[in-house]
Amino acid sequence: MSHGEQRIFVELGSRRYPIAIGAKTLHQLGALLAETFANTNRRVFIISNPTVAQHYLATAQASIVAAGFNHQAADVALMDDGEQFKSLASFSAIVDHLTSQQVSRDCIIVALGGGVVGDLAGFVAATWQRGVPFVQVPTTLLAQVDSSVGGKTAINHPGGKNLVGAFHQPSAVLIDIATLATLPDREFLAGLAEVIKYGIMADGEFFDWLESNLDAILARDSAALIYAIRRSCEIKADVVAADETEQGVRALLNLGHTFGHAIESYTKYQSWLHGEAVAAGMLMASRLAAQTGHLAVTDCQRIEKLLQKSGLPLTPPASMTADDWIALMSRDKKVKAGKIRFILPTAIGAAVIVDDITQQQLVAIL
Numbered sequence: 253m254s255h256g257e258q259r260i261f262v263e264l265g266s267r268r269y270p271i272a273i274g275a276k277t278l279h280q281l282g283a284l285l286a287e288t289f290a291n292t293n294r295r296v297f298i299i300s301n302p303t304v305a306q307h308y309l310a311t312a313q314a315s316i317v318a319a320g321f322n323h324q325a326a327d328v329a330l331m332d333d334g335e336q337f338k339s340l341a342s343f344s345a346i347v348d349h350l351t352s353q354q355v356s357r358d359c360i361i362v363a364l365g366g367g368v369v370g371d372l373a374g375f376v377a378a379t380w381q382r383g384v385p386f387v388q389v390p391t392t393l394l395a396q397v398d399s400s401v402g403g404k405t406a407i408n409h410p411g412g413k414n415l416v417g418a419f420h421q422p423s424a425v426l427i428d429i430a431t432l433a434t435l436p437d438r439e440f441l442a443g444l445a446e447v448i449k450y451g452i453m454a455d456g457e458f459f460d461w462l463e464s465n466l467d468a469i470l471a472r473d474s475a476a477l478i479y480a481i482r483r484s485c486e487i488k489a490d491v492v493a494a495d496e497t498e499q500g501v502r503a504l505l506n507l508g509h510t511f512g513h514a515i516e517s518y519t520k521y522q523s524w525l526h527g528e529a530v531a532a533g534m535l536m537a538s539r540l541a542a543q544t545g546h547l548a549v550t551d552c553q554r555i556e557k558l559l560q561k562s563g564l565p566l567t568p569p570a571s572m573t574a575d576d577w578i579a580l581m582s583r584d585k586k587v588k589a590g591k592i593r594f595i596l597p598t599a600i601g602a603a604v605i606v607d608d609i610t611q612q613q614l615v616a617i618l
């Protein structure tokens with residue numbers, strides 16, 4: 253473990269894996285791989301995108317080579333940058349690359365980037381030769397607090413978000429908060445939305461802490477960031493360990509996503525960032541909860557205030573009609589027996605899955 257690095261674990265029995273969190277930890281990537289995979293005589297293949305690669309690829313590669321792994325310049329595939337490229341076409345292009353480079357089943361895939369790279373690279377790892385190990389090196393706040401942990405991998409389909417995917421856990425997650433130095437503010441705020449999600453759905457004290465420390469977080473103070481990332485990862489790790497494949501409690505991590513994914517699909521993944529759509533979706537879910545008596549109005553107001561102070565967009569596209577909403581939300585993966593299921597907060601720090609929202613109640617908040 254490097255100086256100042258903190259570790260938590262996702263407890264999945266024999267598939268237990270570490271989340272290493274620190275500053276300048278990217279230099280330790282090779283060492284973490286060596287520790288994770290006993291045999292360094294393996295080929296390491298990196299999936300990233302040009303935006304991330306220009307800043308961090310060389311450091312990642314140098315560290316992997318220094319640790320003794322087999323890695324050449326051609327063992328890198330860069331996908332196009334953007335949510336619209338979390339697609340079958342990008343997946344196919346990367347598989348073509350793996351084929352042309354004759355990458356065998358004993359390879360290790362490294363996902364270096366934000367949630368888009370991580371979700372797609374994870375899906376490649378889940379399916380390449382029926383599954384190879386992979387390591388997540390998340391470089392956005394959103395990926396560090398959420399997408400790199402828990403093994404949900406996916407690509408989008410024009411018919412809906414993350415419609416094609418697999419559960420495939422990483423073998424390790426390496427978080428380097430120094431990579432956030434180059435992250436644009438808008439992307440940073442999108443990640444903050446998922447941090448706030450954990451406070452609302454699971455930990456009222458963490459929500460209090462976020463209210464009190466919002467300025468430090470927005471100033472990207474290292475200590476505040478490390479704490480926010482660590483607490484987010486702890487909450488997610490606990491939920492994933494309890495319900496890896498979302499048979500029950502894991503659905504609570506979807507707070508704000510029923511509405512949020514509808515916004516993303518409606519806008520064709522082009523104008524709203526995932527975290528922004530989740531922020532607007534969390535406010536809608538909170539209002540629905542308050543209106544249906546699940547949540548105190550004062551708690552709903554606190555949620556709205558924190559989201560607003562963070563500077564996240566909270567008003568969905570005005571052109572979305574109730575029919576648009578219902579059609580898009582009907583494709584949500586939480587739908588059961590034809591019923592849309594919503595995650596509603598019941599207090600600051602608790603949430604439930606609800607499947608008896610009436611059309612009238614829904615239309616009232618849409």
Ligand SMILES: NC(=O)c1ccc[n+]([C@@H]2O[C@H](COP(=O)([O-])OP(=O)(O)OC[C@H]3O[C@@H](n4cnc5c(N)ncnc54)[C@H](O)[C@@H]3O)[C@@H](O)[C@H]2O)c1
Nearest residue numbers: 303366367368369391392394395398399404431434435526
């Ligand atoms: N698997 C999961 O559990 C899970 C959880 C949450 C979100 N997601 C998915 O994650 C995706 C969103 O991820 P995201 O918010 O990280 O978006 P992203 O991956 O598109 O990254 C945002 C932007 O930041 C750039 N970038 C990344 N790291 C950078 C850095 N250090 N410096 C400068 N630029 C950098 C990227 O190139 C991109 O332009 C969505 O597809 C969402 O569905 C998945």
Ligand SMILES: O=C(O)C(=O)C[C@@H](O)[C@H](O)[C@H](O)COP(=O)(O)O
Nearest residue numbers: 398402404413414502505506509585
């Ligand atoms: O890990 C989970 O479980 C989540 O729901 C985390 C979400 O933040 C994430 O956006 C996830 O990809 C959504 O999954 P989906 O099953 O609704 O597509």
Ligand SMILES: [Zn+2]
Nearest residue numbers: 446509526530
């Ligand atoms: Zn999300």
